[in-house]
Amino acid sequence: MEATPADNNTGQVHRPRRLRRTGALRRMVQETVLTAADLIYPLFVMEGEGQQEAIPSMPNCFRYSLDLLLEEAKAVWELGIGAIALFPLIPHHQKDNAGTESYNPDGLIPRAVRALKQALPELLVITDVALDPYSSEGHDGIVQNGQILNDETVAVLAKQALVQAEAGADFVAPSDMMDGRVREIRKALDAEGWINVGILAYSAKYASAYYGPFRDALDSAPKFGDKKTYQMDAANAREALKEVELDIKEGADIVMVKPALAYLDVICRIKQHTNLPVAAYNVSGEYAMVKAAAQQGWIDEKAVMLETLTSMKRAGADLILTYFAKDAALALRTEKGKA
Template sequence: MTTMTGFPIVRMRRTRQNEVLRSLVRETHLQASQLIYPMFIAEDINEPRAIASMPGIVQWPLELVGREVERLAKLGIPGVFLFGIPTEKDEVGSQAYAEQGIIQQAIRRIKAEVPEMLVITDVCLCEYTSHGHCGVIHNGDVLNDESLDLLARMASSHVEAGADIVAPSDMMDGRVGVLRHTLDEQGHKQIPIMAYSAKFASGFYGPFREAAGSAPQFGDRRSYQMDPANAREALREVDLDISEGADIVMVKPAMAYMDIIHRVREHCDLPLAVYNVSGEYSMIKAAAQNGWIEERRVVMEVLTGLRRAGADMLITYFAPEVSQWLKEG
């Protein structure tokens, strides 16, 4: 019996018979070295504080950050992504660029205790402003150009404290160029910029806003974050960030945007990060806790899918669990 497809000569199942064969022909690989773990660092707490909408994720007190990062390093996780929760907020987010701000202190502590850990910092004002927006407000509008100097001051303060990479997430036009110019002028030409290039105005950010205390007090962020319906615009954003000096580009969120990840991967040669965001994490956790899915299998499938789509590095709250699973084999 023969057919136009070549059956029975061609049998695709031959290389699927056992795990050894499957691993030999596996096209996409997931490794701990590709993972980056986001961490929330809060002022004025003495023990980890649970985040109700993100099971297993906590806000860390400064005193315990080093110990947790040491644990992550032993798991083979190469980098952490820091978000700060200050006790004091104001209209211009002054704690974002304060020398003794919570993130600046956390960076110094991590670098003193676990110097080999790569420290990436989020550069955005939303966690530090009383209004919860990512820039300066005037008459209810988020001002673009007036916000850039504050973002540059924030990035500079992170680098002075010891950050290895700065990651502007604000989505203000021109911010990558301003950060690059400022860092270069200050003698930090070696510091890479990981640009949140295609960051969409997504409903998947809800749990993060509880974790970081960054919900806007009025309106929303659709005037500066991207419309989820747009793909070509994402490539324009990527091109602009590259032209302004970005060293790494990012797509955020991840699971609903695999087409964007693939388009960006085909479009440019820069390293590509994707952020597997809080809502994506919480949905999987909730379904697993209800017994509806097998957590380990689904998480590994999702992250492998992001790699298959073209991601080089994965920012994910699942990083410690995945690293442990990979060790177990």
């Protein structure tokens, strides 16, 4: 029998390892529990039929034509994932500086939303509100003389959100980081009677180097410069609280931090700052790094995936947008079956 160490001051023995002794004990005292219901699955949609294109920089992620998108969404729903976020690959001939295709009622996203809500009415559909997929300049706003116009862009974003709501979107998600866009989108939705359509605001979206694979997926990289005049400086955390406070005042229902892994401290601060649900976006670069290391045999992909997602929830995220959603839901179901 091992000797029992005693605390010199109290004479009491402290052995935290007692609560780690078995799997049942560890599960019983686990502080943070990750479930499939916490996850939102981003999906890429494109024109065509019977098409599934691999995204080289995002292994096991694809662009889907609408018919195959529906099949993927059904598979996701059956895994217990209750929400998807849609992102469009827009053909070059439909792009212009004003992003006019973004508010075409017969455009790719409105058609996709209508089809999804008809096939899976209970699945929550979240639509991206931003101009970069539709812009010939690859920026989130209208460009004039090398500058991104704020108010003119916001007017287009409100039109885009309204078209998405009319198609059946449950949440519109402005990801552009233009000032005042949440307020104008809320006003436009309410004026047309879409009071139950929520706003998931990309409140603290950083000008990050982690977005590269996503821009490959949508062919939406900026044609000049970068996005630092409207997305946040990676060095700033207090500024995130200001952005969140503004979005809440303007009518956001959920606030989000993007990226997630390098900004866990920001997620934690925001969670302490608001009672609204907080989302985190586990972005394409974070996903691709795990996939690349796993392909080299350097890490255990499943273990790192679950540890990473759990860290985001532990930091304070109520919801996590992640390209791992499907794999994570499968892994969690397997673990539950073993319990």
